[in-house]
Amino acid sequence: PEIPLDENDTYVISQAGDRFDLLANQYYSDYTLWWVISIANENFQQNSMIVPEGQQVRIPSNLPSILSNFEKINS
Numbered sequence: 832p833e834i835p836l837d838e839n840d841t842y843v844i845s846q847a848g849d850r851f852d853l854l855a856n857q858y859y860s861d862y863t864l865w866w867v868i869s870i871a872n873e874n875f876q877q878n879s880m881i882v883p884e885g886q887q888v889r890i891p892s893n894l895p896s897i898l899s900n901f902e903k904i905n906s
Contacts, residue, residue, distance in 0.1 A: 832900035834871045839892035849882040858890045867897055 841858065851865035859867070869877060871891045882888055891897060 832870075832897060832904055834867065834891050834897055836889075837891065837893050840871075841890040841892060843888050843890065845882040845884055845886045845888050847884045849884070849888070850880040851882060852880055854882065854888065854890065859894060864894070867891055867894065 843854075851869045852862040854868050855864040856862040865880065868888065868890060869875070871889045872882075875882060875886070
């Protein structure tokens with residue numbers, strides 16, 4: 832699904848060793864939601880879990896809406 836910008840999104844600067852699954856676990860307590868952060872940061876390589884060091888990463892805040900849209904698309 833599309834993941835629109837939200838004023839409540841969190842922005843972090845990536846550190847060495849950051850991965851989409853680790854960030855998802857840190858911010859959503861669910862590593863399987865890595866794809867939400869990956870899609871929201873389409874400027875990063877999409878066939879890798881690794882987040883480039885020193886880059887701004889958007890962590891979407893409206894997770895219930897994103898997951899609802901995902902379910903609609905995939906049902």
